[in-house]
Amino acid sequence: xxYLPHSPQDRSEMLAAIGLHSKDELFAQIPESLKLRGDLKLxxxxxxxxIVEFFQAAAARSSREYVSLLGAGAYxxxxxxxxxxxxxxxxxxxxxxxxxxxxxxxxxxxxxxxxTLITQxxxxxxxxxxxxxxxxxxxxxxxMAMRLTRRNQxxxxxxxxxxxxxxxxxxxxxxxxxxxxxxxxxSGELDRRELEAAVNPETAAVIVQSPNFLGxxxxxxxxxxxxxxxxxxxxxxxxxxxxxxxxxxxxxxxxVCGEAQSFGVPVAFGGPYVGFLAxxxxxxxxxxxxxxxxxxxxxxxxxxxLTLAAREQHIRREKATSNICTNQSLCALAATIYxxxxxEKGLKALAEQNFSKAHYTARQLARAPGxxxxxxxxxxxxxxxxxxxxxxxxxxxxxxxxxxxxxxxRRFYPELEDHLLVCVTETADRxxxxxxxxxxxxxxxxxxxxxxxARDSTTAKAG
Amino acid sequence: xxxxxxxxxxxxxxxxxxxxxxxxxxxxxxxLPPLDVPPASPREALGDSYREAIEGFPEVSELExxxxxxxxxxxxxxxxxxxxxxxxxxMKYNPRVNEAVARLEGLASDHPYAPEPLAQxxxxxxxxxxxxxxxxxxMDAVSLQPAAGAQGELTGILMMRACLAERGNPRQxxxxxxxxxxxxxxxxxxxxxxxxxxxxxxxxxxxxxELSRAMTGEVxxxxxxxxxxxxxFETQMREISDLVHARGGLVYMDGANMNALIGVARPADFGAxxxxxxxxxxxxxxxxxGGPGSGPVAVKTFLEPYLPSPTIEKLSDGSFRLNHDRPKxxxxxxxxxxNFGMAVRALAYILANGAEGLRQTTExxxxxxxxxxxxxxxxxxxxxxxxxxxxxxxxxxxQAARGVRTGDIAKRLIDYGFHPYTTSFPLIVHxxxxxxxxxxxxxxxxxxxxxxxxxxxxxxxxxxxxVLKAPHTTRxxxxxxxxxxxxxxxxxxx
Numbered sequence: 001x002x003y004l005p006h007s008p009q010d011r012s013e014m015l016a017a018i019g020l021h022s023k024d025e026l027f028a029q030i031p032e033s034l035k036l037r038g039d040l041k042l043x044x045x046x047x048x049x050x051i052v053e054f055f056q057a058a059a060a061r062s063s064r065e066y067v068s069l070l071g072a073g074a075y076x077x078x079x080x081x082x083x084x085x086x087x088x089x090x091x092x093x094x095x096x097x098x099x100x101x102x103x104x105x106x107x108x109x110x111x112x113x114x115x116t117l118i119t120q121x122x123x124x125x126x127x128x129x130x131x132x133x134x135x136x137x138x139x140x141x142x143x144m145a146m147r148l149t150r151r152n153q154x155x156x157x158x159x160x161x162x163x164x165x166x167x168x169x170x171x172x173x174x175x176x177x178x179x180x181x182x183x184x185x186x187s188g189e190l191d192r193r194e195l196e197a198a199v200n201p202e203t204a205a206v207i208v209q210s211p212n213f214l215g216x217x218x219x220x221x222x223x224x225x226x227x228x229x230x231x232x233x234x235x236x237x238x239x240x241x242x243x244x245x246x247x248x249x250x251x252x253x254x255x256v257c258g259e260a261q262s263f264g265v266p267v268a269f270g271g272p273y274v275g276f277l278a279x280x281x282x283x284x285x286x287x288x289x290x291x292x293x294x295x296x297x298x299x300x301x302x303x304x305x306l307t308l309a310a311r312e313q314h315i316r317r318e319k320a321t322s323n324i325c326t327n328q329s330l331c332a333l334a335a336t337i338y339x340x341x342x343x344e345k346g347l348k349a350l351a352e353q354n355f356s357k358a359h360y361t362a363r364q365l366a367r368a369p370g371x372x373x374x375x376x377x378x379x380x381x382x383x384x385x386x387x388x389x390x391x392x393x394x395x396x397x398x399x400x401x402x403x404x405x406x407x408x409x410r411r412f413y414p415e416l417e418d419h420l421l422v423c424v425t426e427t428a429d430r431x432x433x434x435x436x437x438x439x440x441x442x443x444x445x446x447x448x449x450x451x452x453x454a455r456d457s458t459t460a461k462a463g
Numbered sequence: 464x465x466x467x468x469x470x471x472x473x474x475x476x477x478x479x480x481x482x483x484x485x486x487x488x489x490x491x492x493x494x495l496p497p498l499d500v501p502p503a504s505p506r507e508a509l510g511d512s513y514r515e516a517i518e519g520f521p522e523v524s525e526l527e528x529x530x531x532x533x534x535x536x537x538x539x540x541x542x543x544x545x546x547x548x549x550x551x552x553x554m555k556y557n558p559r560v561n562e563a564v565a566r567l568e569g570l571a572s573d574h575p576y577a578p579e580p581l582a583q584x585x586x587x588x589x590x591x592x593x594x595x596x597x598x599x600x601x602m603d604a605v606s607l608q609p610a611a612g613a614q615g616e617l618t619g620i621l622m623m624r625a626c627l628a629e630r631g632n633p634r635q636x637x638x639x640x641x642x643x644x645x646x647x648x649x650x651x652x653x654x655x656x657x658x659x660x661x662x663x664x665x666x667x668x669x670x671x672x673e674l675s676r677a678m679t680g681e682v683x684x685x686x687x688x689x690x691x692x693x694x695x696f697e698t699q700m701r702e703i704s705d706l707v708h709a710r711g712g713l714v715y716m717d718g719a720n721m722n723a724l725i726g727v728a729r730p731a732d733f734g735a736x737x738x739x740x741x742x743x744x745x746x747x748x749x750x751x752x753g754g755p756g757s758g759p760v761a762v763k764t765f766l767e768p769y770l771p772s773p774t775i776e777k778l779s780d781g782s783f784r785l786n787h788d789r790p791k792x793x794x795x796x797x798x799x800x801x802n803f804g805m806a807v808r809a810l811a812y813i814l815a816n817g818a819e820g821l822r823q824t825t826e827x828x829x830x831x832x833x834x835x836x837x838x839x840x841x842x843x844x845x846x847x848x849x850x851x852x853x854x855x856x857x858x859x860x861x862q863a864a865r866g867v868r869t870g871d872i873a874k875r876l877i878d879y880g881f882h883p884y885t886t887s888f889p890l891i892v893h894x895x896x897x898x899x900x901x902x903x904x905x906x907x908x909x910x911x912x913x914x915x916x917x918x919x920x921x922x923x924x925x926x927x928x929x930v931l932k933a934p935h936t937t938r939x940x941x942x943x944x945x946x947x948x949x950x951x952x953x954x955x956x957x
Contacts, residue, residue, distance in 0.1 A: 001820040003556050003747075005905035006827055014830055014906060018837040026829045027727055029696045029850060034733040040598055040726055044817030048560050051811050058584035059569030063577045070574040073798060080493055082529055084566070090543030091536040094557050097753035100883050101944075102874070102937040106539035107752035110532065113482050116954040120519050126953045129753070132610035135798035143653075163798040170771075170794035174624060174655045217512065246505045248514045266566075269585040270575035270799025271610070272755030284951060290753065295947035298932075303939040307947040313613070313649035314888075318658045323649035326611040326743075330751030333532075340482050340528045341492035344520035352505060353498050359508075360500035378508050399578070407576050430499040 001045070067432040068404045069361075071382045071423025072213070073134065073161050073239045074270060075262045077350075078427055083264045083337050093330055097290075101305045107329060108304035111292045114336045121241060122256040123249030124278035128289040129306075130332040131324065134259025135167040137275030138207065138237045140288040140322055141257040142168055144279075145205035145233040146177070147286050147321065153178045153202040157190050159212035160237055162412040168207075178202075188216035188375025188384070190223065199230050209237040209258075210250065213412075215382035215421065216375055217247060224252030241276075243380040245351035255279045264338025265331050274331035285311060288322030350426060354381035357433070358424040364437035365422070369444040374419065382423040384409065384416075388444040391418040397443065403436050479534040482521045483955045492525040519957055538938050539752070540882050546908050548835075550854045550885035550897025551644065551692060553722050553744035558815065561747060561808035570807055575799040579784055585803065586783035590775045592806040593759070595813045596740055599821070600718070601731030602761035608771040608801040612719060615739025615758030616650035620686070621793040622737060622762065622769040623713045624654060627683055629791070634683040634712075640669055642692045642889040647717060656683060663891055667693040667847040669703055678706060684713035689730070690723045692889040692897070694832060694851035704734025713737070718761075721745045722901065723829060723853035726822030730761075737762040742802075746809035757805035771796050827902035828853045831909060835898055838913045842920045846892045854899035858892050862920065865927045869894045872919055874941065875933035879915035 006014075015023065027035070046054065068076055087093060091106060098104030098111075111129040118127035131137040138161075142154055154172070156165060158181045169179065180198045185191040190208055199206065206227045210218040220236060227234040236250040238258035250256055261273040279287060285308065293307030313320040342350060358381040366373050370388030387394045391408050398405035406420035413419075424433065506513045523531070541547070547554035565571065573585050593605035609615040620637065627633045637651045640661045648658045659677055664670035668691065678685070685707045690696045697703060704714045716730045716738035722745045724730075730738050742748045742757035750756075762770065768791040776786050785800075816824060829852050836845070836855035844860035859869040873883030873896075885897035900909060922930050934940070 001816060001823055003558055003815070004823060004827055004902055005908075006830075006902075010906040011827070011830065014834045018830075018833050020833075023826050023830070026826060026833065026850075027852075029698060029852070030728055031698055031701070034700060035728050036601075036726065036732065040818040040821065042595055042598055042813060042818045042821070044814040045820050046814045046817070048815075051560050051814055052564060054814065055564035055567055055570065055588075055807065055811065058588055059567040061584035061587070062569035062573045063581040064569040064572055066577075066581070068574050068577070070576050072576055074575055076572070076574070080525075082492070082525055086529065086532045086536070088562070089533065089536040090557075091539040091541045092532075093562075093749040093751050094541035094543045094547075094554075095539045095752045096547065096549055096552055096554055096750045096882075100540075100873070100877070101942050102934050102939055103538070103540040103877055103882065104752070105938055106535035106537065109479075109481070109535055109538075111752075112953075112955070116481075116483065117520070119954045120517055126951075132614065132755075133798055136610065136614070136796075161798065163795060166795040167797060170621065170796055171653070173794065174621070217509070219512070244514070245517065246514055247509060248512045266571040266804075267574050268565075268571050269573045269582065269803040270801070271797070272757075272802040272804050284953065291951070291953055293947040294952040295943045297940040297942050299940050301939050303942045305942050305944050305947050307944065307951055307953075310948070312645075314645035316649070317645050318648035318652040320645070320649040320652075323613045323617055323646055323653050324611075325613045325646045326754035326756040328751075328755045329753035330749070331755060333752065337528060337532055340521050340523060340531070341525060343486075343491040343522040344517050345489075345522065346491040346493045346495070347517070347520070349495055352502070353495060355505045355508075356498055356503040357500050359503040378512075395578075399581075404574065404577060404581075426495070433500070 063404060066402050066404050067428055069406050069422050069424060069428060070404050072407045072421055073259060074267050075240055075423065075425060076267055076427045077262055077425055079264050080341050082341060083334055086337050087330065087334055092333060098306060101303065105303060108292050110333050110336050111329065112294065112304050114332045115292060117336060117339050118276050118278050121244045121249065122278045123251030124256050125281040126284050127276060127278035128287055129292050130327040131275035131277055131289050132328060133271060133273040133275045134239055135164040137257040137277050138164045139168045139171045141235045141255045141277055142205060142207060144255065144286050144288060145235060148283060149204040149233060151202050151204035154205055154207065155180050155182060155198045155203050156207045157182050157209060157212065159184050159214055160207055160209040161213050161239055164237060184214065187377040188214045189218055189377050196226065199232060203230060203232040205233040205235050207235045207237060209239065211240060211243055211380045211382060214375055214384050215379040216377040217379060220250045220252055240380060242351050242354060245347040246355060260335045263335035265334050272328060272331055274328040274335055284308065286321060289324050290327045353426045357428065358383060361422065361424045361433045364433065365440050368440035371440055371444065381425055382421060385420050385422055387418045387420055388440060391420055394443055398436060398439055401435055401439055403432060405436060479531060481955050482523065482531055483519060485523055485527055485531065486521040488522055490522045490524050492523060492528050545880055546900065546904050546912050547882040548884050548898045548900045549882065550899040551719060553899060553901055555747055555901040556903040557747050557749040558812060561811045564811050565804045565807040583783055586775055588810055589800060589803065589806055590777055590783050592810040595810065596759055596761055599725055600738060600740065600761040601729030603764040604767040604770060605759050605761045606770040606774065607759045607806050608797050609739065609758040609760055610797050610802055611754065611756035612739055612741045612758040613646040613650055614796055615760050616646055616717065617653055618760050618771055618793065618796050619715050619737050619739055620651055620654035620656065622766055623684055623715060625769045625791065625793050626766055634681055636682045638677050638682055638685045640687055642667060642891050643688060644692065644717060644719060647686050651686065667691065667695055667891065668697050671699055671702055674703060675706060678710045678712060682712055684715060686715040686717065688717040688720055690720050690852040693847050693856045694854035695847065695849065696852060700733045719744060720853060723825065725825045726818060727825055731763060737766050742805045742809040747812040748805040748808040755802050755805060757802040769793050824902045831900040831902065831904050834909055835900055835913060839916055842917050843896065854897060856892055857896040859894035859896060862923045863894055865923050867923045867927050867930050869896050871931050871933065872896065875919050875930045876915060877934040878936045881912055881915060
C-alpha cells in the first residue's frame, strides 16, 4: 500500500519491541464475538491511474459542456490560477486547527485577514473565522439573536434561500421556536405591511436576504428602523457577496451572515463552501465559531491566536454558544487569496461586469413576447423571468443549445409556475446569452431582435 | 543531549506584514477581459444605495499576493512537514491524487441544481461513497449531508429524537461518558436534550453498574466513543448496548476514532444504532487548517426514514436520483448535499486501499500507538496502564513535580521538529498527553519522536525553566492568549 511507510520488516521489529508475536494480538482487547469475520466488501485496491480514470468517467457524466446560468446560492465565477496554486501548499491544507499558535501563524494570520475583509465588505465590526456554509451561518445567526434577546420567535422573509430556511427549521423545530414567514410584495421586495404584522414583542430577530432569492435588492435602512423599534435584531443573509462591491453594506444590521463561495471557491456540486458571520463589537461574546485575535509574544512581537475560546464546545461543552468544532479554514483561505488578488478595484470592476451582463440578458429575454420580468426592484446578477410558455419545455430546449437556463422557481414556490431564476456572471459570454435570447424569441414564435453587438472602445475599457 | 537546538536563525520571511499594510492604491492582482455587452450603470440603478468604496480593502499585485501567502505558509506545520501526533484528530497523510480528482472539471464545476440527468457523475460519487461507508460501519444507510463531525452528531441525535417521538416519547436525557469529546454535550444540548454524565470506571471505560443506574425511562440513549478517548476499546460493548436497548434507548457512536477499527470490527455489529464518521480524520480528506470537514451519518434500517432530506437513490436502470419525498426525515441540516468535494477525496482513498489496504492501515495505526506507549512508559506516567488501540494517553504527573506541565512539554516538542500531541484531553486524565501517531508515521520518525520526548524529560530534570519558555525556534515565542481574550482585536484597522 503506497501510503504506508512501514516495510514488512519494520512491522515485525516493532511488534517484537512491544512484546507481541502477531499483529492479531494488537486487537486482543476487542472480544472475538465483536470482531468482523472475513473482509469488508469494498472495491479496490486501485492504482493511481485507475483512480484517475474512475473519476474522469464520473466527471464526464456532468454538465461541464454547458453554459450555466444557475445561481440560487452557488455562483460560477472565474478563479484566478494563483488561488489554486497557493491552496495546494501542503503547509496550509495538511495543517490542523491552529491551536498550537507558534507553528500555525500562517493559518492564523490568513484567518485574521479573512475576518478583516469580511468586516470591510459587510460594514460590521467583527467577523468570525468562517462557518460551514451560508445556510448554517444563517441558522447560527438566528440562534445567536435568540441568546442575545432572550426571545424565542423568529420572523423570516420567504425570499431567504429556501434551503437556508429548511436548515433553520431543522435546528429550531424541536425547541418550540415560532418561525413566521413574511411574503414578498409586487416589487419582489419584502412586504413591509406583512412584516409589521408579523413582528411582536417576542420576536428575537428578523431575517432578510439581499439580494434576496428572487435576485432583488432589499432596502435595508427602513427595515432596520422598524426592527429596532421593536427591540428585535436584524439579520441580513447574503448568498452573493460580490454584490457588496456595488451596494452599500447593510451596516444597520446587527448580524450579517451568508455564503462566501463566490470568492474563489468552486461550485463543486454544493460544497465545501464557506459561511461567514459578522456582527457588532458588543455582541462578540455570543458569536458562534472560531475567532482569531491579535496579540503579542513574550518578546513583544505581533502574533495571532484563537481567542474567546470560552464560548466554544471544547471548553464549555454543553454550555457552548454552538456545537461547531471545525470552521472552513481552507475555503476561507481561498476567499482571502481571491479578495486580495481582486482588490478593491478588481472586485468593483467584476461586480460591474456581472451587473451589466445580467441586465443585458434580462432586457433581451424580456423582449420575447410572452416573457416578462415580474419584479421591478433593483437586482444585481440574478433575476426572475417569466417564461414565454411552459418553463420546463423551454429549459429542455435551452439544454439542447447547451445552456442551463435557470432554476425553475416552482420547485420552491408553487405560485411561481413558469418563473425562472436566471444568474449571469462574468463566466457566461455574450454568444451564449444571445443564443438564449433567440431560443426565447423562437419559443414565443417570433424572430429575435437583439441589441446591436457592440465591442467598441468604451465597453472594452470597462474591465 | 548534545544536539539540542538553542537558538533560531532569523529568516527573510519572518516579518511578513498584514496584506492591508502592503497595499498601495491603484494596484490589483487581476485584469478582467473586456466587457462584451453594453455597460449598464449600477450607480443609476441603485441610487442612494450605490457603494463608492470599500474602505481599507487591499490593493496589491499578483506577485505580492503569491509571496504573501507563500511566506505565511512557511509559518505553518502540516502533515506534509512531519509527524503530527494530535490525539483524537487523526492527522494522517492526505494523498495527492485525492486533490487532483476533486478538482476535475465536471466534479468541481457541476452546479447543485443542474438537472439530474446532467449530474449523474456527482450523484454516483455520493452514492458510492455512502455505500462504502455503510459497509465499513456495518450500517444500512448513510447521509453525506452533515458538514462536519459535530453536525453529524447533531443530525444523529435529532434522528434519535424523531424515532423515539414516533414510538411515543422522545425522553429528556442523553448519557455521555466523562471522557467524551466536547462536541458531544454541545450537540446534545442544541438537539434539545439534557446531558447526564457517566463516570468512567478504573479502566477508563463505561461502568455497567453506573450505566444501569443512569439508564432510566427518561433517558433517550447513550452517546459513546469506541474506542474511547483513551484509545481503549469498550470490551463490554455488547452488554452496554443490550442494556440501553432493553430500557428502550438508542446507542449513538461518535466515530471519531474509527481509525482503530476499520476492517477489524464494525460498530453496527457491536450494538451501535447510528454513528457519524469523520471523513477528515479517518478517510484522509485534508484538515485544511481547521476545515472543511465532513461528518456523514450512518444508521441501521429502522432509522433510515429519519435521515436528512434529500437522499440519493440508485434506480433499476443504473441511474441516480435525489429523493426529496421523505415525510419522516429530520429535515435538512445543510444547503445542497453536504461537502461533496470531501466525498470525492474519501472515495478516492477507499478505492486506493480496498479492504486489505484499509485493514493494513488500521493495523499500522494501532501498532504505532502501542510502540510509542511501550517506549515512553518508563519516563512518563501512564494513568490507565493497558494496551491501547490507535492512540495512547500519558500524563505529566512526574514532570509536574518539577513545575512543567503537558502544555509546556508540547511547546518544547516543537523545537525538536514535531507537532505537539493533544494536551489536557481527555478531561478524566489530569495533565493528559494524548498521542495518536496514525499509520502515516514511519518507524524512524517514531523513534525520533520518542527520543525527543525522552530528551525533554531529561531537560525537565536538569533545567525546567528552559522547557517552560519553549518554543525557542519558532518565528514567534509563546503568545499572550490571556491578553488576546481580555481585549479582543479581531480585525486590522488603518
